[in-house]
Amino acid sequence: MENGSHLYIPDVNRIFEPSFWIPFSLYFLAFQIIGYIVRHSFYKDYTGFKRYRLCNLTVCFIHSFISGTWAFIFLITHTYIFFFETLHWYQEWAVQLPILSMAYFCCDTIDMLRHEISRWTIELLLHHVASVFVFSCSVLPQKFLPYAYGALLMEVNSVFLHFRSLMQLTGANKTKPSLLSFVRFMNMFTFIIFRFGIQSWQITWAWIYRYRIHRFYVFIGIVGGSFFLIINAILFIRVLASDGFLGEFGRKHTAINRYTSF
DSSP: OOOSGGGSOOOGGGGGSHHHHHHHHHHHHHHHHHHHHHHHHSOTTOOHHHHHHHHHHHHHHHHHHHHHHHHHHHHHHSHHHHHHSTTTOOOTTTTHHHHHHHHHHHHHHHHHHHHOOSHHHHHHHHHHHHHHHHHHHHHTTTOOHHHHHHHHTHHHHHHHHHHHHHHHHHTHHHHOHHHHHHHHHHHHHHHIIIIIIHHHHHHHHHHHTTTTSOHHHHHIIIIIHHHHHHHHHHHHHHHHHHTTTTHHHHHHHTSOOSSSOO
């Protein structure tokens, strides 16, 4: 879809177009309903903050499973488009995934602010705001859609990251050590491939195309990509520390003690 919008900054007025706000509203409502069902149907043996974390992580897991699976299938079925038509390819059905994720991040932000105000909340809030902003840079100009799918491939790793946290919170890590070992391995493997690998490709792509797109998008691709790369590097170190790969010192000084969320 070559409409020249990649040569200009995004038109924010497009958020008022039905093609955006109707699906966004529906996805937002859907995640609110999912959250309601989880809160009223599961983890009734837990109370307080731990129960909130379990419910929140379950909704996170559901989003990661949907978006990660969708993005991975897109990569497999549209490989050429993903790598070689990254700039101009656009379809209405395909843009639904980044819109869905934007709605989820808004829901999760509201949920966090209701239950927890901490350094961890601020970090996640910064991540969510940045994620919504980056996805809007694809949705609004109707460009860079495969690039956005690249970002959503990171949710493949989030599936194992969230499942690992759920196992730790429920104590399943002690009763099912073999499953935990598998989840930990897949978490590390997918982290390297779908976070570090994909982000390296995204930053490289933005640099290669720096003279063919508006400098605003170049900034988002390189500086924004580097920002998320740093966030993921910190997260990776925390995961290593929590799993004991950095010794007791690393576990004590690096891993977050948030009901073993990492």
